[in-house]
Amino acid sequence: xxxxxxxxxxxxxxxxxxxxxxxxxxxxxxxxxxxxxxxxxxxxxxxxxxxxxxxxxxxxxxxxxxxxxxxxxxxxxxxxxxxxxxxxxxxxxxxxxxxxxxxxxxxxxxxxxxxxxxxxxxxxxxxxxxxxxxxxxxxxxxxxxxxxxxxxxxxxxxxxxxxxxxxxxxxxxxxxxxxxxxxxxxxxxxxxxx
Numbered sequence: 001x002x003x004x005x006x007x008x009x010x011x012x013x014x015x016x017x018x019x020x021x022x023x024x025x026x027x028x029x030x031x032x033x034x035x036x037x038x039x040x041x042x043x044x045x046x047x048x049x050x051x052x053x054x055x056x057x058x059x060x061x062x063x064x065x066x067x068x069x070x071x072x073x074x075x076x077x078x079x080x081x082x083x084x085x086x087x088x089x090x091x092x093x094x095x096x097x098x099x100x101x102x103x104x105x106x107x108x109x110x111x112x113x114x115x116x117x118x119x120x121x122x123x124x125x126x127x128x129x130x131x132x133x134x135x136x137x138x139x140x141x142x143x144x145x146x147x148x149x150x151x152x153x154x155x156x157x158x159x160x161x162x163x164x165x166x167x168x169x170x171x172x173x174x175x176x177x178x179x180x181x182x183x184x185x186x187x188x189x190x191x192x193x194x
Contacts, residue, residue, distance in 0.1 A: 006138040012125070013142025016118065017150060024078045024187060025114060026150060027180050031085045032107065033151040034176045035092050037158065037169070048147050050104045054111020055118075056140045062119020063132055072193040074116045079191060081110040082184035089177040 017025050029048065036044045061067045085106075122139070161172045
């Protein structure tokens with residue numbers, strides 16, 4: 001893969017998370033990261049990377065036409081992952097709790113679901129003379145960097161909210177999770193597949 005191709009797929013990955021058409025992806029990364037503070041950077045990096053790995057697996061399988069799932073079911077399942085994750089945030093007593101293996105496994109599993117949402121698009125995007133593996137690698141690097149940018153924004157918003165005395169840390173976590181829960185429920189209702 002030449003540099004121009006890498007840049008092309010990297011940019012697509014970046015826009016996949018940063019686009020207003022990808023609000024569900026933004027909501028999911030935000031709901032994952034709102035329970036953390038800057039000092040938890042290792043935990044959140046592993047969590048977001050687990051999500052990216054799951055996303056990459058189904059992108060590859062879908063791009064290779066190994067699996068196909070009807071779009072309406074995937075588009076419904078994606079906001080359901082946000083609803084579930086937001087509800088999980090309400091179980092956190094403080095932002096000092098460590099991430100457990102179940103959270104990493106869920107991030108990976110939810111990444112599989114989110115990856116299915118873009119698999120059909122990626123199948124038609126990668127030309128026959130390009131390597132699926134390298135194209136997806138560039139795409140996922142762009143996606144991961146975009147996700148880290150979103151995480152940083154959420155962490156900065158949390159610091160600003162607490163520093164300004166609008167919220168304490170727990171109130172910020174619950175308020176932002178509630179907002180994302182409401183937005184995700186709206187998406188879930190709009191995308192109900194039956």
